[in-house]
Amino acid sequence: MSGIFYDVLADPFLQMWQMPDFFIQVLWEGFVSGILYALIALGFVLIFKASGIFNFAQGIMVVFSGLTLVGLHALGVPAFVALIITLGVMYVLAYLVERLVLRNLVNQPDIILFMATIGLTNILIGGGQWIFGGETKSMITAELMIPTGSSVWEPGGGIVIFQHIDIAAALIAAMLIVGLALFFSKTKVGRALRAVADDHQASLSVGISLNQIWVITWFAAGIVALVAGIMWGARSDVSFSLQIIALKALPVLVLGGFTSVPGAIVGGLIIGIGEKLFEIYWGPLFGSGVEGWFAYVIALVFLLFRPQGLFGEKIIERV
């Protein structure tokens, strides 16, 4: 009963069956990291919907906001004041991006705008390291009143550990998503945002200011980035390597569709959970570390069979 088929098709499931508590633990870990991927992907989706820009800088915005928060606190600013100042910084960033970059690049091909956001990424990396230093920092978890303990659940003799940070992350993410959904559906600005996402010219003709809308979307993406930065920072550290991990939002987007908010969330969870399961149960067959590329390969397979993603509206151009 051995051989490659047994190893790939039977053994991992057998392991899951034999140790259900460990399996639940893995699922939970995947769920939490999936939520964080979803948060980053959400920032991408917001900007892509409103302006058709593929914002490569979203990942570094997560790092930058986290760094600003920690850096301000290190200067002696109380945690919640620092949080508010960081929000202000994200607004200024959104404003500057609109004013200095987007406004000057209206009507340019998508690829030019994409490259401009790569340039922006460079500015934020350099600026962040210049102002706050390049070393890893720990998030001010206690000061922000994020719980740090853990609970143990014992289903039928097994042990599953839930970190309170993770529970908080899931709750805050859920609140953020509900908040955004309400903002989009109930407020005037939210309606304007949806109008812009539908049709730029039509919304211009009914008196919606595109420039203002862009500032608002970038600010919203900044807030999402800040939340993602805090949660991720609390789970590990605030460091620039996060930027590479944030690239995983791209496969999430491919799975969920570039313009769908629910898609970003479902895609994030699929990638997060799938990646953890694959790493734990199938990883040893390949010699661990598969987490690094699993998401991308899944996205690649997906691209070949369902290029518009799970919830995508527009069918992408094919050749």
Added chain:
Amino acid sequence: MFYREAGQFKTSYKQYMQAFPIREDRIGIAIWLAIALFYVPFFGLPGLEYTFAMNAIMIPVVIFTITAIGLNILVGFTGQISLGTGAFMGVGAYACYKLTTYFPDVNIIIIILASGFVSAAVGAMFGLPSLRIKGFYLVVATLAAQFFLEWCFIRVEWLYNYNPSGAIEVPQREVFGLIVTGAAAEPATRYLMVLGFLILLTIIAGNLVRGRVGRGWMMIRDMDIAAELIGVRPLRTKLSAFAVSSYYCGVSGALMVFVWLGAAEVESFDVNHSFLYLFMVIFGGLGSITGSYMGAAFIWTFPILMKEMGKRLFDIDPIIMENVSLVAIGALIVFILIKEPHGLARLWQLVKQKLRIWPFAH
């Protein structure tokens, strides 16, 4: 320039089709070549210490120019964005390493040229999705290549001959009695070796892009459906662009490890490097070979020169200068995209145009 092409008549199609139809351009190229071949190897760069100028500036710039030309073929000429350049260079480097282990007696130049083909095959394989998807979706596909290959470079121990440090160390090799790889090689020899590769590959690339193949690439870039209608096969065209581009990347990767670094780990091929090469291409000018030269030279030397200037003139900490130059490069990229989306190459052309009619405005 201060010259005009008036009076240079073409009497045959062959003359008409030559790479540099204007006599003064040919003289200019010859002067650049002479400087690169006869001045730089012996005297380095003015104002900089010789070994520093060779090892930190000239050799990497020449190698990265090859990479930039390769990436430009894919991004600039065929319009397929790739973020997997670093990994494709890695494929070339590891292939070269394996080939030198299996064929220790074969001339290193042949091995480097051959390792490009391994990279080309891998590149074409990862280019397959480009037949169904394009734009940002392709970025994801190439990122898959980048991270998967990076993982292979760590996990597949066969690739680095089960070396416990996980690095590939370059053996010493000679060409015509001169040591070209390893620690004992002279900077001048190594420089001339990479320059030889660059000249050869530039001539090939220049002829490819102005010939039938290159026109196919540009047609696919400009409008794929129209291109297909008039008989350009997307499959063949796109895959050939991926293959040729990866060949260039592979050769430059092999050169980077064998002639420049001497030893390499997976960090030399990570995604940050892929960004760096993309910057070179954007900055130099999409779809321009001259631009690849300018972009590679600028993006590589700018931070080094900033660091040197900061140290010498203002006594600023090099780490700060590094970040300042990151910000400056980012800002310059945004600026150049706003002002001149076609990069340095286009600026250079504008300058030439202006000088041609100087001192008049029109």
